Amino acid sequence: MATEDTNRGAFRIQEHYCRANASPIYAEVCAALADGLTRETRTGARVLDWPGEPTRDAVPLRLIGALHALVLAGADADLAEMFAGRIAGPARIAAVVTEVLRDHDDALYPWLDGPPQTNEPGRSAALMTGLIATAARFGPKLEVLEIGSSAGLNLLIDRFRIDLGGTVIGPADAPVSIVPDWRGPAPPSVPVGIVSVRGCDVKPMDATDPAVEARLAAFIWAEAPERLARVQGAIAMLRERPVDLVQADAADWIEARLTESQAAGVTRVLIHSVVWQYLPEPVADRIRAAMAAAGARATMERPLAWVSMEPDRSLGHQVVRMRGWPGDDGWRVLATAHAHAAWIDSRAPDAEDAGIALPEGATVRV
Numbered sequence: 001m002a003t004e005d006t007n008r009g010a011f012r013i014q015e016h017y018c019r020a021n022a023s024p025i026y027a028e029v030c031a032a033l034a035d036g037l038t039r040e041t042r043t044g045a046r047v048l049d050w051p052g053e054p055t056r057d058a059v060p061l062r063l064i065g066a067l068h069a070l071v072l073a074g075a076d077a078d079l080a081e082m083f084a085g086r087i088a089g090p091a092r093i094a095a096v097v098t099e100v101l102r103d104h105d106d107a108l109y110p111w112l113d114g115p116p117q118t119n120e121p122g123r124s125a126a127l128m129t130g131l132i133a134t135a136a137r138f139g140p141k142l143e144v145l146e147i148g149s150s151a152g153l154n155l156l157i158d159r160f161r162i163d164l165g166g167t168v169i170g171p172a173d174a175p176v177s178i179v180p181d182w183r184g185p186a187p188p189s190v191p192v193g194i195v196s197v198r199g200c201d202v203k204p205m206d207a208t209d210p211a212v213e214a215r216l217a218a219f220i221w222a223e224a225p226e227r228l229a230r231v232q233g234a235i236a237m238l239r240e241r242p243v244d245l246v247q248a249d250a251a252d253w254i255e256a257r258l259t260e261s262q263a264a265g266v267t268r269v270l271i272h273s274v275v276w277q278y279l280p281e282p283v284a285d286r287i288r289a290a291m292a293a294a295g296a297r298a299t300m301e302r303p304l305a306w307v308s309m310e311p312d313r314s315l316g317h318q319v320v321r322m323r324g325w326p327g328d329d330g331w332r333v334l335a336t337a338h339a340h341a342a343w344i345d346s347r348a349p350d351a352e353d354a355g356i357a358l359p360e361g362a363t364v365r366v
Helices: 004-020 024-036 042-048 059-072 077-083 090-103 105-113 123-138 210-218 225-240 250-258 281-297
Strands: 141-147 161-164 167-169 181-183 193-201 244-247 267-273 304-312 317-325 332-337 343-345
Touching: 004 024, 004 042, 004 059, 024 059, 024 077, 024 090, 042 059, 042 105, 059 077, 059 090, 059 105, 059 210, 077 090, 090 105, 123 141, 123 161, 123 167, 123 267, 123 304, 123 317, 123 332, 123 343, 141 250, 193 250, 210 225, 250 267, 250 281, 267 281, 281 304, 281 317
Parallel strands: 141 193, 141 267, 181 343, 193 244, 267 304
Antiparallel strands: 161 167, 304 317, 317 332, 332 343
């Protein structure tokens, strides 16, 4: 069970994560919230008394998304100045945060109701490293299944132009190009032919709805305006041609998809990014069991693969992994990445970097 110390500690973990992902303003805001939250506001009391595991529930990002929504709505001038980096220093930031919590308590409180739905298209670049590895192992034709698709922006993965250190995948005339800062050896240049992309979410969002677009914008970190432009470009692509996104429990959906007929010569691939921490453990266990059972049936004519981009918050970055059947020998680490894939590093992680200590409940294990 969470305690006040655990809930404050979640903001310290997020502070570390923000610093590791080149977001010093958000890091300072997290530090101010860790020290300055009180029960004098409904929002502060709800955070301090949060009953679940606050890091896995992304409580800090829920609250920061609420603050950013105020900025985007022009609701608080001092907060906007702080998010723009024109109010600095722990004492001044703490004062602004305290005042905003008091003045906008009613507006902030509802943002704690659900997890952030960032749906960052840049993560398609990290996931593509896994699809390239899958194609190199089993052949070019891929049937892609995504869980936790949110608004479906990463279901556009076959329509983006993605440049991974000179290895380029996707249409030359794509409206959105994703070019992360690539570090280490580039992936192999192999054909990747995505024959279909489908996704599910327990509460899918329609990004073409202006209200939803505004919510997605609030969860984009203010220090990365290029991300907002990319999200807007991806939403324009959805307006032109929608994706195959349905409402479903992730385990129900995957179990059903894995029983469907699979074309010969096509690899079925489960993908997800920054999703696993939100799954109830029984749902996660069912997905593991379904993939293991389907993997036992897999053949080289009809292979199965699993690609994940999930956080190692102790180190402050994401880890991109892949495994495949037949011949499964467990997870293979392909790369580490920035939270929003601003950079991707294909080199082996530094074995001496143990990161910061995490509560057991905050550790994400696929």
